[in-house]
Amino acid sequence: MKKGIAEVPGIACGTGFGGIKRTEKKVDRPDTLVVVTDEPSNFAAVFTTNDIQAAPVKFSKSLKGKINGIVANSGNANACTGEQGLKDAEEMARIVSKLTGKEKPFLVASTGVIGEPLPMDRVKKGIEEAVKNLGKAKGEEPARAIMTTDTFPKTAFREGNGFVIGGIAKGAGMIDPSMATMLSFVATDAKVSSEMLQRALKEAVDVSFNAITVDGDMSTNDCVFILSTGKSEKIIDDSNYEEFKEVLTAVLKELAYQIVKDGEGATKVARIVVKGAKTTKQARAIARKIALSPLVKTAIFGCDPNWGRIIAAAGAASTGIEEEKVELYIGNYLLFKGKRTDFIEEEVFKYLKENDEIVIKLYLNLGNHSFEYLTCDLTYDYVKINAEYRT
């Protein structure tokens, strides 16, 4: 069984089905998730930077101090729902507090269709069922409850020195830095102060969830939560902060990878590695520009070793790269070194054709900073999924 957030000591998960997404198609998976901590827990959160923020984001942002868990639903994002939306988000928290009898508040998250009021009778039914099932949802089950257009549940779990970190995530489209229609809930059994949790989360998100793109869109609902149950008695302080952050980063990177792999319509994951930049900022800007380029993304889909589009996208970041110093690799093939090399197109085509994960490496030869970005190809199915989402 794949481990996730439910395998972190001090955490109990339950899922329920309220029928929140009104659809004629029968859904075989839950739409409500409740995560409860044994004891009041420290937490940290990172939210979307979209000006338009969904009601659960506004509500969760207002929480301070300790919490007792998370309540989440899929099928309806409770976004652009005005005053009523905010009341509904508060109501979700109130219902779960009452049913679990826990003293501290709950974080709230929603994902799904924008602009429709939450069907609160169904949400309530879902939460009731989830609380009844507390402790039963293990492995991938909690992740299944927050799926929307996802085709598989996303989990990750790592052990550190005396502690563990486990998490789940959802997201397949509307994925872009500063996050997207993405939720991720992570927990650790280490004892970590809220301040340190926040710092570690921010730094880890920066190189994981904020270094992926599916379609360059950013949603109104994105959030990443981390809870510290403290069950392991392992204390994280300045002496072992780096190790903790490293394990957390590994967990988030694993989840981020799964999101790109599940990118709407995607057939391939592309790892865009920029090296030899003057600054990390430059490396990131170039990696991002390449990762977002529809011309690069369609070329990957077509297994076309179109180095010209990659170089043009890198230059479009307007960061001051120098053509004659640039080297470009696809896999281990050197395609460009100041100018086109005499690589054999057929060989690179074969590499692109035969691999689900491909690596594009750009050496700028201007300095020693680097950044890595994950993206996916742009396919007919991306258009299909999104042109027909509601029709």
Next chain:
Amino acid sequence: MKKGIAEVPGIACGTGFGGIKRTEKKVDRPDTLVVVTDEPSNFAAVFTTNDIQAAPVKFSKSLKGKINGIVANSGNANACTGEQGLKDAEEMARIVSKLTGKEKPFLVASTGVIGEPLPMDRVKKGIEEAVKNLGKAKGEEPARAIMTTDTFPKTAFREGNGFVIGGIAKGAGMIDPSMATMLSFVATDAKVSSEMLQRALKEAVDVSFNAITVDGDMSTNDCVFILSTGKSEKIIDDSNYEEFKEVLTAVLKELAYQIVKDGEGATKVARIVVKGAKTTKQARAIARKIALSPLVKTAIFGCDPNWGRIIAAAGAASTGIEEEKVELYIGNYLLFKGKRTDFIEEEVFKYLKENDEIVIKLYLNLGNHSFEYLTCDLTYDYVKINAEYRT
């Protein structure tokens, strides 16, 4: 007949076929264009801001003073071609100078595949033919010589008070502000100083070619040239600058519109109008974010009145919009006013379905600045064209 650059007094155009794009498919259009001015002319130019600049861009940027015309080819971009590329661009200018016997230099532009050396024997053949045909290429013919994935030639022509402005353009993909794989050549018979031409061109490009997007990609070859033949004896100075700029803007907007209409795979043009912004910068940033969003673009293709994606894209610009003040129209239908209105989906679907040009209007109600952007839908054919460009 549609008028373009050839109808400006003092301009003679010729086209030729050199077979520059090596392809087995028979091409029924020219691939070389020569534009000659009777007398040495003032000119202005705006170039791509891509770090990687094609050889003809580097060459044309170096020209000062007066010029005698333009030489351009399609089928090969002469980009990422190193030292040899620069020599080839210079050689193109030299050939046309020699053949026409004109004293002032020629601007050079190329468009097509990146990274392959120019086949100079074929380029020479094309130029020779074009010079032989000088004066014969009228109306849409000059524009046909610079087409690549374009499906129709692009021309525009306007009369001002005592002068005319005519132009041609090419571009269908890799179109994004700060321009793209886009060429535009414009001429006027008014007498305008180089400084004034430059100022007018920059300002007009800003609200035309720099306010459109097809795919968010920027090429290495983009340039817009304007020549002043002075044949009309009409002098443009501070007293009539605004009128001149207005006519020029109209010409460039007409050309920009045609580029979006011809967007790779596009079935619809969408006019994104943002009003009531605190600043023009804010209005532009939001309009651009909406225009670039693949989720919005696929929704337009699907005729889906998905206001949630538009609002989310507007918010993603992170410029400080306030949800409760926002009003969103598609056509004349008010879909959102602080929250979803009770619009009838079927009606808006019908509007989207039945119109080739659709209007999306967002009122921020924060100030009195506005900006308008043109974009197109994202379709199966966009993916098809770009995934199979070289295979």
